[in-house]
Amino acid sequence: RLVDTDGDFSHIVQRKTRMQLVLLSAAVCGIEFCYAAETAFVSPILLKIGVPVVYMTLVWCLSPVLGFFLVPVFGSISDRCSSKFGRRRPFIVMLSIGIIIGLILVPNGERFGRLLGDVYATPSNTTSGFDDATNITTNVTTPPPPTMAPWIQRPHPLSILFTVIGVVLLDFSCDACQSPCRTYLLDVSTPEDHAVGLGTFTVMAGFGGSLGYIMGGINWSSTTFGESLGGHVKVVFTLVLLIHIVCVVMTITAIKEVPLDKLGVGEAHLQHKKVKHDNKKYRRFSNEEDDDEVPDYGAVKTEQNVSDTPHLPLPSEVSLKHYLKTIIHMPRALRILCVTNLFCWMSLVCYSLYFTDFVGQAVFGGSPSAAPGTEQHALYEEGVRIGSLAMSLYSASCSCYSLSLEKLISRFGARPVYVISQLIYTFGATMMVFLPRPVAVFVLSPCAGVMYATLFTMPYLLVAHYHSSQHFGDDDESESQSNMVSEVRGLGTDVAVVSSMVFVAQFLLSSCMGSIVQSLGTTKAVMGAAAMLSACGALCATKVVYLGL
Template sequence: MGDKLYEYTGYLGWFHEQRDSLKEKYNSWKEQHPGGFVEYAKGLFVKKNEDSAPSFEDYTHLYRKKTRQELMRISMAVTGIEFSYAAETAFVSPTLLKIGVEHQHMTLVWALSPLIGFFVTPILGSLSDRCPFKFGRRRPFIILLSLGVLLGLILVPNGENIGLSLGDIPSSQNFTVSSLSAHRTSAVKHLITTNSTETVPIQEYTVGNHPWGIFFTVLGTILLDFDADACQSPARAYLLDVTIPEDHARGLSTFTIMAGLGGTLGYAMGGINWDATTLGVLLGGHVKAVFTLITIIFIICVTFTVTSFKEIPLQLLETPSQLDDEQTGIALLKDERKNILEKPEISYGSLNDESETQEKESEERKNDEDTRKVVLQKTPSLAPPPPDANLMLYLKSIIYMPMSLLRLCLTNLFCWMAHVCYSLYFTDFVGEAVFDGVPTAAEDTVERIRYEEGVRFGCWGMAMYSLSCACYSMIIERLIKKFGAKRVYVTGLLIYSSGMFLMAVTKHKIGVILFSWTAGIMYSTLFTMPYLLVAHYHAKGVFETNSDGAEKVIGQVRGLGTDLAIVSSMVFLAQFILSLSMGTIVRISKTTTAVVSVASFLAFCGAISARFVLYLDL
């Protein structure tokens, strides 16, 4: 009895000791931070204006070329995004159909996200240009939008279970008869006509009532679709911010390579039968296993990106004259002066000649500041914003843009419409037009089995397109240097247009795999060329040319993040237009072959539009 009392008193005494210790630490922290937790949290992100002498960190990495490994780490976020895309395109539609969403309502679901994104994404780009956080201008938005993707990855596979926990009625199926062709609808009996003209019921299937399940699954779909698309704009801007202009083409090609690898592995992961594995059983089945693994991969990829390189905060960009030469790597500027100013190193004679050496060093010191100014001017991420560049000016630049950006946006719109035709409706085309399947047939019928086989085969075709995207991205930079940006842009679109046309004509399994490689060339082109051109416009500070081809200054304040977001927002407009029109096109043509035919036509329109884009000397 005494031992138990002593043991109890000992634990109770330890508890009081820990409580007193925590209380003392809290009081000490409160004395050091009189503003409380709110002010402390704000200070972690926002640089205080009253700091008269801000402490400058080491930003030498912004002045040097990046290795391929460094560019891969910067681009890891898009790898996670493409993993998420693979899960979305493969499983969202079947998941929604399973809980009772009709086909005609699927159009509305896919249209919600692009409708929101088309208006919101350019605004987010303007906000990133003026983001005052100490963490940087782009990375806070990458983290914020990644949280939306993460929530979508959680809600989509678990929406039905959340609904059931809130009172939804589960689905039920009384019995099935195999090898019979019938169409399934919600909560009805399916009838067929036998040889004796007697009509008998063959199946009774009840979808159930899933209002909460539909709500959470649709919410997850919108979050996943919108945030994954919107996150690419700050991710690209971050890549361009932390690299010098000479690395932009190589950086964007690396960005596309990582996207292609993510898509390839993501689609391949969806093609594995996780139900037959121990891990799949532990994670709750095929769909949940895929989403769980992709969620983990997504977190790792985004973490690699946001911890790769530091950004210069907005306050330091607004006061570049205060940057300390020693801490910003003026020595690196000396080494890079030959490339940046395009002046070769000159030999002044014998190294033993002290007077000539001193004269050379004096000249170098005199040019240090000029060299730094040239770097700041040539690198948009390091150039200070104009003094009157407030948020309203950036928002106005969304509406009032130069003709060069309008043409680029139109070209990108055609490209994304052509690609969305393939990415969202391709597996359905393979299941129906190539394998002669029927998606609305009963589960055990031959037509339904053929359709599901076609869908799985189409996923492998999409895996080939992602692999093709990664492979083509490895050489697109060299192609641009050899043939010029205009030829690479137009040719890439024409190759995709030809591939989709041949796929529509042949409608064969070999064509599905072979011509899907042209889709990878298209994806690499639209993932690289528009953003390379925008970065080129900002690097040169030129958006227009005169009738004689001379460069023209437009006298308008424009932000790199804003313009990247404007061009990226075309994916939302493309998806919205196709979501409203593709169902009608298929119904009128009475064949899903119209999907790839329309893709071919739109890519051809994009190639024509690309001929009139402003390329300057790229």
């Protein structure tokens, strides 16, 4: 039994129940509620406080730049975190605080700006249709209508500052918080539970996203509750804030983590032992006494008394600087997985950030710049609402497909499941380009849910498989010829590196998609790009190292 003077840790090596896995995944459900509110309302909020549309994509670029550099560093530090609360939970709490601050600042940035001196004149006419009660657009490149009242276009620097800070905090923290949440689940569950656990994680993500989009479509302003809180947007963000707090508390109290010093692998007492498997060179933080033992990649093992674990001094080469180098100098198998994940995320970002604008313009023939009250403006607003409802189906299909992923992998293997899932999304995006009809939007949107479920499950299942197998494929030996320095790889670092591809994808898409749409003169370019990028991801997935999974 795993016992220690501070408590009993035998629960770590026990198989987890479905309810335990649900509780461990509850935090990502709250994160997806936040995502739904963010993608639905951030763009119109920024437009209404006077942010020029030409700078809108730059706002969306700030978070991925921060995330690309900081998330892998957070993962590396969490692998070495010596907090008595564990290695992952302190980071979940820290990033959740960032989410909470963002959820407060985004809908209240204008109010804070007014309190500190920003002056808003009373509008002389209607304000473009971006009202709190009806707007649910997710487009980040929509220009303000030409009839927008002059008071909206006046500079309000403090309101803009508070809101932009909130947007960056919210977007970055939501993306970054997923890595420690996912690693926490992998750490406290057995390898046999990883497939079910990651599937549950994805189901909870789809469930939260689906309810979040539906909640954003309700006209809260017509209710007494909405009037008391100050309008539709404030109701949505308040509810999302409360839901997120409850979900995070459920997760961090679900299962007690084993502190690093109780594992016998603390920074001051890390056992330096090269774990060989098929003559491979990559080391992990481990505490094995026998090379034939089941791998633990930082987890406690059965029949281990952590208080009796021998401690050996940490070698000088295993420094934080050396450890961070493993983020750049990674095994070839991990590089291929990162490239595959990058293409997958780029294709999905096309959908998640620009889909409602595609439906409003390409499917319904509306125009976001049309004057309020005109037919084109009404068509665009109707398309935005239909697009948001379709996105709730995409989140729901993500949950449903996740339930079958484990059985599909067991039946057909990971390679065909990974490749075909991306080709399904390629087919759906292509058909929407050539059949821009409302029915097609509803029928084909679930294809994006298949991609989302795949993104949330397959890369991390493979990373966990690499670590539990103690090596990264047949090419590791050839790499060791050019680099004789052994690597120390942590699960948290590798999960964070793979997750950071979402930041690269969002940065690249936010930087160029507006120009692509403008040059081609149609928002069909969005779904065309999604189809091509997904096809590239499927091609890369054929080169991924699966190690018999």
